[in-house]
Amino acid sequence: MTSETAHLLKCLQQIHKVIGKANEILAGISHPSVCSEVLLSKPGTAYILGLSEVYRVSKRMEDGVKTRQLASELLQHALREVDLAWNNLLSFLVFGHPLFQMLLLEPSAEGDSHQPGPNLAPGHVCGVCLTEVKQESEVQTGNSDPVMYQGSCYHASCANFWLNCVDSTLPREN
Template sequence: MAIEPSLLDTCTSHLKTCLKSIHKVIQNANEILCGISQPSVCSEVLMSSRGTDYISGVIEVYRVSKRMEGGIKTFSIDCERLQLVLRDIELAWNNLQAFLSICPSVLQKLPSPSVFDYEAKKMSSDLGLCLQRCCGVCLLERLDQQVSSEPIGNMLQFGGRPYHLSCANFWLHCVDSSLPVLSCHSNCSVCVKLKEETK
């Protein structure tokens, strides 16, 4: 199901803003590692507890971008600007992995590409796609534990909307101090049903 044209611009703008921030974080990680001239020093930094925590955080940021990519595909958002930013993120991520190759023990801790494949994870709703039921940042519903390494309860409710913890965390720290709230399309059967139930 595609998002209504009236909502598409707002949705695309919010996605682009978040994806650009993700690209900046991954690009900064590349610049930090590139600035370390000696491989032995870089390896020492990566093996330290602070270095490991930092790389874990960057991995989680990349995971948010892959969720967003899955949400974009789920809602059939066809936007060249978003595809360009996603491509830039992928290039920066591949470059970062090349830096991490100097430290095999850190490289081995990276999740396999299949862990980031949110496109294959189907929306759980039998009623169709509803923005009100999706994470306000990445546009994916609660993930199914059978097809995800993430726990099922990994969502929080804020202002009547669900958010993945890492999506909300990234948005609040790197994009804006207020979580995004996207309205659903006017003929959404889930929203109509919820309105009838609350009358």
Template sequence: MKSEPAHLIRCLQQIHEVIRRANEIFADISQPSVCREVLLSEAGTTYILALSEVYQISRRLKDGLKARNLVNKQLQHRLHEVDLVWNNLLSFLVFGCSSSQMLVHSGNSHPVIFQGCCYHAGCANFWLNCVDCTLPRET
């Protein structure tokens, strides 16, 4: 993804929002048995895997910043916020729903070449659907 902090911050804000909404959805389920049923359903499992893929985008961004030795307080703050909301979701799924089948997927995303730039398929998909209708370009 583009290394301009404003673009990365927007992406991280959207990642945070998607995971935050998931927290709200699961928090609204008052019965652990219903939560387990939802999580163990095909749709629930697919949803958790998709959320995990979204979280992995933040990990890729963090790794990219580290590899380029880019330090930005706003980006670090946004990454921390994403980690907090993700960890809240994980602990809710594990403890609040008593699910021993928590799924965390590392994402084997194949690269996509578009207009001479290489993107992780999951990253490009998330960007186009949640951040902006135009893929960022590396500068």
């Protein structure tokens, strides 16, 4: 297994764990009205938006796998597991809040309309998801600016997830 494949797999497993934990929490709420109240609260909405950003990281990783032709059975399985967990989570959001309705449409990894940031040369690749880092025009959580660290470039949400949930040292794009 290449180092790229290993780090992608490690991150995808953590993404699955985070989304799976959210599913456990929401499934543990016995009354739908209480679940709705929790999700529609300010902290609940922020939590769901954060999970949406975590899922976006997985979709960028999926694009990185395709772009670099790193497809392996382990990576494909991990990507499927993340998608299944996300789709399960979406079942808790069907009660109609306009913000959540946007999430029911699968969040794209990167839109075609994004342009590289003003201080970012085209071709910089995120050390976490292995896709090109582009200035994101509208991200719900405000993670729009790329991050440069020790000569490597990262999507802010990729670096944030990696550092908080995977490892204390950012991987570097090879």
